[in-house]
Amino acid sequence: MSASSRGRQAAEILQKFGVMDILSDFDPVVAGTLPIGIDTASSDIDILCHASDLDRFRKFAISRLETFAQFSCHDRAATANVGAAVIVRFVCGGFPVEIFATNCPVMSQFGFLHMLVEARILHLMGPDFAKGVLALKMAGVKTEPAFAQLLGLDGDPYILLAEMADMTPGEMHNRLISTIRK
Template sequence: MKLTNENSPDWFDLTYLQKGTPRQQKAYQAIQLSKVFSHLKPYSPVLAGTIPLGIDTETSDLDILYCTNNLNALSKQVYSLYQHYDEFSIRHQSIREQQVVVTNFYFSGFEFEIFAQNTASHSQHAYRHMVQEYRLLRLFGNPLRELVYQLKRQGVKTEPAFAQCLQLKGDPYLALLEMEKIPNKEIMNTYKELLKQ
């Protein structure tokens, strides 16, 4: 996957990982072996986070988003399928006043995080963040990629890293979503000087 390509990948079709970095290819294999997409296909799974963007570090996990209006049923299914995997945990919690189920486990060299809520996968914040981050990487190329990667290596989370590079104000997670409204040309004119410093 080339981030300079004008057309975004179909994020719901994992085959783009097969053409990516060695770690993206390993992620594809781990996902296929785990069957988290095939077992849970009715819940519209999509991989989000840094691995699809190729800005992951050694500790980056596989963030997989799901949509369901029955969190209890999904959590029971996930438990029955993956409870035997290393460091399995599952928890119900509230994020931004919405109920979610988060499952973690280790498999085939990766930490998996299954994140489910009653919001369409493509409308969840993590997916929208990834789309905006892809867009910014496509607009600004390697200078932004390298700055973000350096910050991530220092332990900064992805969205705060992008916000820091572009000097976005306020909550970095919400600031990235606000960029959905801004045309590419305006983004380039507003932020390109920051990346030259």
């Protein structure tokens, strides 16, 4: 799958407003549904950042991004699976943006792993599966639970998808074939 027209428009907006350049010290990566073409009209632009010092990141974000419409910045406590984070939200060129910064390299963050796994699944399962994901999303189901529901995965969809990140294409194919509910 590849970015939708809305995803390409989001990339242009980020470029126009220099958001990725502003965040360049924090290894920003656009993740989520936009890059893999399963976004809806309400999907935001998800940006993952690596911030070894969350206090520094928070201060930086406030000083550099607070002029954007609907700016907010808050801390999120660590959970069992994800470390503490700073969440920044604002609107840029008509697109809602959410920045998730944590003291974990971006390529190891759940959001990045989910996107990779979801892209692989979409490639393996084809366009009808993608339409099913979009239909569930339009009905209000979040992305990861939508994948889990269509694949018949039992358990926490966020953990299950992250665990699939290290699978080879063959292993993933076999896992999908064995779990899909008929």
